[in-house]
Amino acid sequence: xxQVEQSPxxxxxxxxxxxxxxxxxxxxxNNLQWFHQNPWGQLINxxxxxxxxxxxxxxxxxxxxxxxxxxxxxxxxxxxxSGVYFCAPRNAxxxxxxxxxxxxxxxx
Amino acid sequence: xxxxxxxxxxxxxxxxxxxxxxCSPISGHRSVSWYQQTxxxxxxxxxxxxxETQRNKGNFPGRFSGRQFSNSRSxxxxxxxxxxxxxxxxxxxxxALGSSYEQYFGPGTRLTVT
Numbered sequence: 001x002x003q004v005e006q007s008p009x010x011x012x013x014x015x016x017x018x019x020x021x022x023x024x025x026x027x028x029x030n031n032l033q034w035f036h037q038n039p040w041g042q043l044i045n046x047x048x049x050x051x052x053x054x055x056x057x058x059x060x061x062x063x064x065x066x067x068x069x070x071x072x073x074x075x076x077x078x079x080x081x082s083g084v085y086f087c088a089p090r091n092a093x094x095x096x097x098x099x100x101x102x103x104x105x106x107x108x
Numbered sequence: 109x110x111x112x113x114x115x116x117x118x119x120x121x122x123x124x125x126x127x128x129x130x131c132s133p134i135s136g137h138r139s140v141s142w143y144q145q146t147x148x149x150x151x152x153x154x155x156x157x158x159x160e161t162q163r164n165k166g167n168f169p170g171r172f173s174g175r176q177f178s179n180s181r182s183x184x185x186x187x188x189x190x191x192x193x194x195x196x197x198x199x200x201x202x203x204a205l206g207s208s209y210e211q212y213f214g215p216g217t218r219l220t221v222t
Contacts, residue, residue: 029207030207031207031208031210033210033211035213040215041145041196041198041215041218042213042214042215043198043200045210045212045213048210050208086151088151090207091207092207094156094163094164094205094206094207095141095153095156095164095166096143096151096153096200096211097153098143098150098151098152099150100150101150
């Protein structure tokens, strides 16, 4: 199956700072999703991004499928951005394969 | 449109018992997947159902099973519970089968086995 590595594993930011989270995957994929897991455990959809770049407010994501990586950018971070961010590519096998996540803490 | 719902939200069971978890997908969604999240193993795929048939299965023992009903609601069952089954169980739904469909997750059921 696909191997997924996310970096950094932990990140502490001051409110207002920008950050880049990286997701590397080992095989070709049909699509990729980014999620934010809130403190209660729910996975919130951020992006569905098999390739290219998308933006949603302060967040944007880029996937370069040919080079097997995806990036999540968070600008002007807020305390509510705290939590764990997961990337999850999917291949023809259909299931999402999750990385280990990046645990983000934004301090006021 | 209502999101994916899961019941119960919290559950405490004793080793050796069995448990059934329920998932109602987003209206119109026909594919339901189940995932297990533990601190040690992270998020792992359990199985996926579409049109009342299991279409894909992860690497879990036969104690883990599931089914899907004609209204697309799904249940998963774990028999002979072990301490290691303590986890957050997440259900996800998508419009149809296939990797080109975005998956949406429910709030999860947190199972504790004592």
